[in-house]
Structures are given as C-alpha cells and as structure tokens.
Amino acid sequence: MHQLAFGIEKSNLPFIWVVRNRPVGEGQMNDIILSGYEKRVSKRGLVLRDWAPQLRILAHSSVRGFLTHYGWSSIIEALKYGRALILFSGGNSDQGLNARLLHGKKVGLEIERNEVDGLFTSDLVAATIRRVMVEPEGEVxxxxxxxxxxxxxxxxxxxxxxxxxTRFIEEFSPSACHC
Structure with a gap:
C-alpha cells in the first residue's frame, strides 16, 4: 500500500483516495498512510478515511479516471459515468478476468507488476496513472x-x-413447469 500511496503522489495529478485501515490484531488498526503523507499531498490530494460517497464522486464532471481494485460493482459504477480505469489488483479471484476484459475493451489499464515477485513499484503506479490520465495513449x-x-x-x-x-426465471420456475 505504501508503493500505491507513493505512486499516486508521484503522478503529480489531483486525486481523492479513500483508505480503509485494516485490523492487525485485537483492538489495533494498521494505518496504511505513512506519517506526513497527507500534508505533502494536501495541495492536490484528499485522503478520506473509511467511507466516501463513491457514486457522487464518480458523477462529478471534474473526475476523469478511477483507480480501482476492479471488483465488478466498482467497474459498473465507473463505466456508468464514463470514467477510464486504472486497475490495481487486490488479489480477488475474478480480478484477473476483469482486467483482461477491461484491457481488451480499452477502457482500463492494469498497473504492471514485477515478473519475479509479483510486486509493483511506486514508479509503475505513477506511470500507469499518467498513461491513462494525461498521455496521448490514454485518450483511447x-x-x-x-x-x-x-x-x-x-x-x-x-x-x-x-x-x-425476471420473466425468463418466472417462466422456467418449478411452479410454472408442467412436468
């Protein structure tokens, strides 16, 4: 998560980042944002804790892209408003298929990972964000x-x-079947 944070910062683009801290032990929370980060990015970035009105944010005319873990609900919400996708894998089972589909349709670009250990760097995060958001390649x-x-x-x-x-299900439900 630190590499993701530094990559967002290195992109030098305005952003809203919603961060949910995860429990690490009994009664303890792991703050994934390093000390000083929010102050460094405060002129162009907003870090929100725990929850944000995602649909309202995506609907705003100033939003052009969406860095997402590419779960299907987030994909649908982003495409509802025509937002280009920067894809960050959280490791869920459907994400690889979703990434291939979105890349094939040229609506999203996945952050590249190191072939050896599967990790990514802040430089790769920043480069991917910039490729989609400001480089000519991102226009497509x-x-x-x-x-x-x-x-x-x-x-x-x-x-x-x-x-x-619904009609299809009702027509083929056991109560409608005269078998």
Missing part, C-alpha cells in the same frame, strides 16, 4: 469509457434487461 481509454456510458448509464436499458430476466 477515456473515449471508450465514455462510449460504455451509453450502456452502463442507461437505466431504461438496464431495467429492460432486468425485466426480461
């Missing part, structure tokens, strides 16, 4: 994420899919 990610907004941000389409699925 932002454009494709905006295009995905037409699907993920369309409530009528989502409701139609949900209604069709």
């Amino acid at each position: 990610f932002k454009a494709n994420a905006q295009a995905m907004r037409e699907i993920f941000g369309n409530e009528e389409l989502s409701n139609n899919y949900l209604n069709e699925f």
